[in-house]
Amino acid sequence: MTKQAFAEVLEHRLHLYKALRSWGAARHVVEDIVSVVGVRYVQRRRTGPVAHVRAYLTTMARNTFLDHVEGSRKEALVGETQELDLLLEQERSVDYIVADTFAAEELMLKIASLSPKMRKVIELSFLKELPLLKVAAEMQMTPNAVRRHRVRAIQRLRELYDQAPMEPARPTALHREAPRP
Structure with missing residues (x-):
């Protein structure tokens, strides 16, 4: 059978x-x-x-x-629920999360105001976390030149932070308020 x-x-x-x-x-x-x-x-x-x-x-x-x-x-729902539970268990309040988001946005705006070489050095060194030699190779510069640009960029960012108190970011083109009648 x-x-x-x-x-x-x-x-x-x-x-x-x-x-x-x-x-x-x-x-x-x-x-x-x-x-x-x-x-x-x-x-x-x-x-x-x-x-x-x-x-x-x-x-x-x-x-x-x-x-x-x-x-x-x-299984997917259980995984999502567990992730949500972990987020809710964190001791950070919404205020801290909003402040962190605001600070990151402010930093990105300040980085965008740097010269193209400084901006590229900061992006590769800190945002992409590339080592000095790889940054130098990608930018076709000597390691010493990359160091100089990085130091100057950091100094410029400090100056930008010292100049103005943190203000709310202006609305972008996607988030502009509707014109008033």
């Missing part, structure tokens, strides 16, 4: 592969589902014959695939 059941699964295996792929299952998922369906079908056949084997196997494959998709969604 078991050999007959395996033979029936093998006979309809290609149909199951095609059906699962048409439903959007990835290849590695198709292999797993067909294996699960095969085992379940063999267990079912021990209780007696199945009238329409292909239809029965296809239904089992569809249900197993739907269970897989639903399980994947639940």
Whole structure:
């Protein structure tokens, strides 16, 4: 009886592969589902014959695939919930998060006001975290020239911070207020 059941699964295996792929299952998922369906079908056949084997196997494959998709969604939701819980557990208030965002935006505006070479040195050194020699190679400068530009850029940023108190950033083109009537 078991050999007959395996033979029936093998006979309809290609149909199951095609059906699962048409439903959007990835290849590695198709292999797993067909294996699960095969085992379940063999267990079912021990209780007696199945009238329409292909239809029965296809239904089992569809249900197993739907269970897989639903399980994947639940895993994703649990992961998202855990990340949200971690964020909520942090002791930082919204005020601190807004202040950090504001400070980062202010820094980016000040970096944008630097000369092109200074800006590039700052971006490569601090934002992309490249070592001095790679910055020098990318900018086609000597390491000493990169050091000088970096020191001058940092001095200029300090001057910019000392000049004006931190003010709210002006609205960008995307966030401008609507004209008043």
